[in-house]
Amino acid sequence: MATEKTSFVYVTYIAATPEKVFAAITKPEIARRYWGHENVSDWVPGAAWQHVRDNDARPVEIVGQVVEVVAPTRLVITWAGASQAENPDAYSRVTFDIAQDGDRVRLTVSHDELELGSGMASGVSKGWPLVLSSLKSYLETGQGFDLSGRTKAA
Amino acid sequence: MNDDLVFKALGDPTRRKLLDLLCENNGQTLGQLCENLAMTRQSATQHLDLLVAANLVSAVKRGREKLHYINPVPLYDIYARWVRKFETQRLGLLHDLKTILEGDA
Structure with a gap:
């Protein structure tokens, strides 16, 4: 069964170091401050990772596996809604590419293998720009957006 | 990124049209984009370059093709x-x- 796939590529430039950007993605205590979620994993290839909303219920919303880790420049994970965890076709792939660019960092997030027209494709296309903008704001000013339990995202 | 570049890039109907085209169908080649624009490839390239400079479009090489993604x-x-x-x-x-x-x- 061949479903049509789609991809997104998001780029942001951040006045920070690659180490800081990598830590902001992989360390729960930092991610919750601008993402409203934590990425929980041992961060070794083959390890599971969970995307956990930072509220009292702490629901696991997204699950996947770590595919590749080259700290602090590259991280590849698979990605599926937690309710779809048993369905291999539901998994898409996210690549974080972190490159020094002069005195800034160029962070590229590529989200591939998404099912065209799916709820996940629509959701991530709204979510990533907001998350990356919040990450940039957090690392540059110390202040991210509140993406945890807020009423509605933009 | 430089806000001036973003505002400048948005201040043109062709470039806004390019963003609309990518919003409808993300990851297009220059050739695909040109099919929906009444202009030469050269003009379209110049507009795309301004969008890339403003970081509103990311150009990614996939195999032999260069695909453009709205950012x-x-x-x-x-x-x-x-x-x-x-x-x-x-x-x-x-x-x-x-x-x-x-x-x-």
Whole structure:
């Protein structure tokens, strides 16, 4: 069964170091401050990772596996809604590419293998720009957006 | 990124059209984009270059093709800087009112 796939590529430039950007993605205590979620994993290839909303219920919303880790420049994970965890076709792939660019960092997030027209494709296309903008704001000013339990995202 | 580049890139109907085309169908080649624009490849390339410089479009090599992806991140940066900071709630009400009055709901 061949479903049509789609991809997104998001780029942001951040006045920070690659180490800081990598830590902001992989360390729960930092991610919750601008993402409203934590990425929980041992961060070794083959390890599971969970995307956990930072509220009292702490629901696991997204699950996947770590595919590749080259700290602090590259991280590849698979990605599926937690309710779809048993369905291999539901998994898409996210690549974080972190490159020094002069005195800034160029962070590229590529989200591939998404099912065209799916709820996940629509959701991530709204979510990533907001998350990356919040990450940039957090690392540059110390202040991210509140993406945890807020009423509605933009 | 430089806000001036973003505002400049957005200040042109062709470039806004390019963003609309990528919003409809993300990850297109120059050739695909040109099919929907009444202009030469050369002009389209210049417009795309300005969008890339403003970081509103990311160009990615996939095999032999160069694909263009819309990158709305700078728009959120501007939103945070120029909209949210001031009147988020009142603007929301005004927007709702405008939508109702214009029958666009």
